[in-house]
Amino acid sequence: MAKKKSKKAASKAAKKPAKKNAAKSAKKRAATAKGPRAMSTGRGATPLEIGSRLVADFNAGKWELTDAWSKDLVSIEGLGVAMAWEGRRAVDEKNAWWASTHKVYGGRAEGPFVGATGFAVKFTIDVEDTTTGKRETMVEVGVYTVNNGKIIREEFMYFAG
Amino acid sequence: MAKKKSKKAASKAAKKPAKKNAAKSAKKRAATAKGPRAMSTGRGATPLEIGSRLVADFNAGKWELTDAWSKDLVSIEGLGVAMAWEGRRAVDEKNAWWASTHKVYGGRAEGPFVGATGFAVKFTIDVEDTTTGKRETMVEVGVYTVNNGKIIREEFMYFAG
Numbered sequence: 001m002a003k004k005k006s007k008k009a010a011s012k013a014a015k016k017p018a019k020k021n022a023a024k025s026a027k028k029r030a031a032t033a034k035g036p037r038a039m040s041t042g043r044g045a046t047p048l049e050i051g052s053r054l055v056a057d058f059n060a061g062k063w064e065l066t067d068a069w070s071k072d073l074v075s076i077e078g079l080g081v082a083m084a085w086e087g088r089r090a091v092d093e094k095n096a097w098w099a100s101t102h103k104v105y106g107g108r109a110e111g112p113f114v115g116a117t118g119f120a121v122k123f124t125i126d127v128e129d130t131t132t133g134k135r136e137t138m139v140e141v142g143v144y145t146v147n148n149g150k151i152i153r154e155e156f157m158y159f160a161g
Numbered sequence: 162m163a164k165k166k167s168k169k170a171a172s173k174a175a176k177k178p179a180k181k182n183a184a185k186s187a188k189k190r191a192a193t194a195k196g197p198r199a200m201s202t203g204r205g206a207t208p209l210e211i212g213s214r215l216v217a218d219f220n221a222g223k224w225e226l227t228d229a230w231s232k233d234l235v236s237i238e239g240l241g242v243a244m245a246w247e248g249r250r251a252v253d254e255k256n257a258w259w260a261s262t263h264k265v266y267g268g269r270a271e272g273p274f275v276g277a278t279g280f281a282v283k284f285t286i287d288v289e290d291t292t293t294g295k296r297e298t299m300v301e302v303g304v305y306t307v308n309n310g311k312i313i314r315e316e317f318m319y320f321a322g
Binding site (some may be wrong): 035036037038039048049051052055067076077078079081082083084085086090094110111112113114115117118119120122131132139140141155156157158159160161 | 192196197198199200201208209212213214237238239240242243245246247251255271272273274275276277278280281283292300301302313316317318319320321322
């Protein structure tokens with residue numbers, strides 16, 4: 001049986017009633033830990049909206065750099081690569097290279113998993129590296145950061161379990 | 162059949178031979194997109210090492226804020242909460258609150274999924290909110306940022322598929 005402690009004061013803390021005695025509570029707060037800070041991804045489409053669309057599109061066989069991606073997108077590849085491609089032009093080149101050297105036989109997106117700054121998607125992809133002929137099932141998590149309705153950062157994290 | 166284009170120039174780019182003609186290639190680079198930038202989490206334990214330990218510990222029923230977590234840890238809760246707890250003391254209070262209001266019947270961690278700046282873990286937890294008696298299977302992804310061998314940031318993203 002697993003115990004998980006590193007988790008949510010969340011909904012509870014969010015529902016706390018407004019302080020009745022500001023001076024007193026400020027004093028108390030100073031003596032204890034700092035309270036949580038509210039997070040926002042700004043205006044426009046939310047991580048839930050963008051993530052839901054991305055997952056649905058992927059599972060329908062569509063996958064393109066749509067308007068959801070910012071022109072200033074930073075795309076980071078994970079374990080064994082550890083590099084960042086900065087700007088849509090650089091990311092487009094990476095994607096074009098990948099598309100030209102891989103053949104995708106099928107795939108599934110699971111999610112979205114929705115956070116405060118963005119969302120994550122788990123991908124399982126049946127893919128062949130056409131330069132080597134090696135076919136494998138790639139399992140990875142894409143972590144997307146959203147700001148003002150656009151994806152400004154994506155990081156691909158590869159299964160290493 | 163799914164097509165996935167937004168992906169890796171990765172291993173290929175990483176294996177490129179050293180430039181033979183620096184001046185020429187610099188010129189060429191300026192005319193095209195900017196090349197990728199190398200990423201590092203600094204010295205100390207790697208995301209792969211920390212993530213592997215975290216997953217193994219969780220699946221063995223151990224879960225504590227160990228030395229893997231920085232004193233300056235920022236802990237962010239996702240969808241519907243969207244708040245950040247800053248510093249180990251604040252995070253400890255959040256965790257203590259959560260532990261006191263939830264009963265965990267079992268759980269499983271999948272991963273780690275290893276990126277360039279950290280790692281992700283998918284959690285499936287059978288948990289009861291003891292304040293309401295509601296028992297459910299929580300599915301979420303924890304995204305961990307690593308710097309110099311410590312987790313400096315964690316964000317919990319909740320399944321909303």
